[in-house]
Amino acid sequence: MNDNWDESPLYLFDRSFVEKMDLSVGRNGHYWPPESFGEDLFAVLGDRRPDSRWLIVGPERSGSTFHKDPNATSAWNAVVKGSKYWIMFPTSPSQPPPPGVFVSEDQSEVTSPLSIAEWLLGFHAEARKTPGCCEGICNEGEVLHVPSGWWHLVVNLKPSIAITQNFVPKAHLTNVLDFLKNKSDQVSGFKKDVRNPYELFVQKMQEQHPNLLEKALAELNKAQAGRKRKWNELVNGVLEDDNHTEAFSFGFCDGADEDVP
Ligand SMILES: O=C(O)CCC(=O)C(=O)O
Ligand SMILES: [Fe+2]
Numbered sequence: 001m002n003d004n005w006d007e008s009p010l011y012l013f014d015r016s017f018v019e020k021m022d023l024s025v026g027r028n029g030h031y032w033p034p035e036s037f038g039e040d041l042f043a044v045l046g047d048r049r050p051d052s053r054w055l056i057v058g059p060e061r062s063g064s065t066f067h068k069d070p071n072a073t074s075a076w077n078a079v080v081k082g083s084k085y086w087i088m089f090p091t092s093p094s095q096p097p098p099p100g101v102f103v104s105e106d107q108s109e110v111t112s113p114l115s116i117a118e119w120l121l122g123f124h125a126e127a128r129k130t131p132g133c134c135e136g137i138c139n140e141g142e143v144l145h146v147p148s149g150w151w152h153l154v155v156n157l158k159p160s161i162a163i164t165q166n167f168v169p170k171a172h173l174t175n176v177l178d179f180l181k182n183k184s185d186q187v188s189g190f191k192k193d194v195r196n197p198y199e200l201f202v203q204k205m206q207e208q209h210p211n212l213l214e215k216a217l218a219e220l221n222k223a224q225a226g227r228k229r230k231w232n233e234l235v236n237g238v239l240e241d242d243n244h245t246e247a248f249s250f251g252f253c254d255g256a257d258e259d260v261p
Helices: 041-048 116-128 170-182 197-208 210-236
Strands: 012-014 053-058 063-067 074-081 083-089 134-139 143-146 151-156 160-167
Touching: 041 160, 041 170, 041 197, 063 116, 074 083, 074 134, 083 116, 083 143, 083 160, 116 151, 134 143, 170 197, 170 210, 197 210
Parallel strands: none
Antiparallel strands: 012 053, 053 160, 063 151, 074 143, 074 160, 083 134, 083 151
């Protein structure tokens, strides 16, 4: 880190730092998740939850290219040392990905052919003018919230150490259920013995938070029915009358209208 001139320096993500460093996580431990983010519903999965916490270490210029966090989770990112520049975009089905970023039709693959430096030189100015763009610098001791489904790019302005943790807040339960159920080929971070993450999550939620689950599944059904109707409209080329269009929100589960940074 101290003697590196690479344009894209090596960037370390350690998902086992708690075990390796023998840390205790919790109110009286070495660190604990900021309480302002509320309950993490993936906690119902116990040790079968997907990877969820990382120690991130890198020199200046290292960083993360544009992505959305896995399994439609939200995240917090706490800078322990150094500082990070963030640029983010709210999720929206009506808005294309950030300038210079290309996704496959099912959003499973992100192609950002440029290094962070090239993207900043070529697309930063345009991106900053895009509606919804948020940017800022997090310094030591500051914590950033990455809402479910938001695009983000991060670059370390100084040599940095951060801790990040992914979580499922109540507000995004429907998005996570939708992702696990309908994008099962893109689900990541679960151990191999978890064959069906969606079923396991539903089962554990049923045991521990049945009311939340019921509400979220009802929302999911409504969104799926809306998507199906829209599909039929497109395929049949039929324009539905007003009665059919009012309750419909295409891409509801992408959280188009609910995220507040
Ligand atoms: O480079 C960073 O600190 C951001 C990390 C990040 O976005 C992630 O782990 O999902
Ligand atoms: Fe991220």
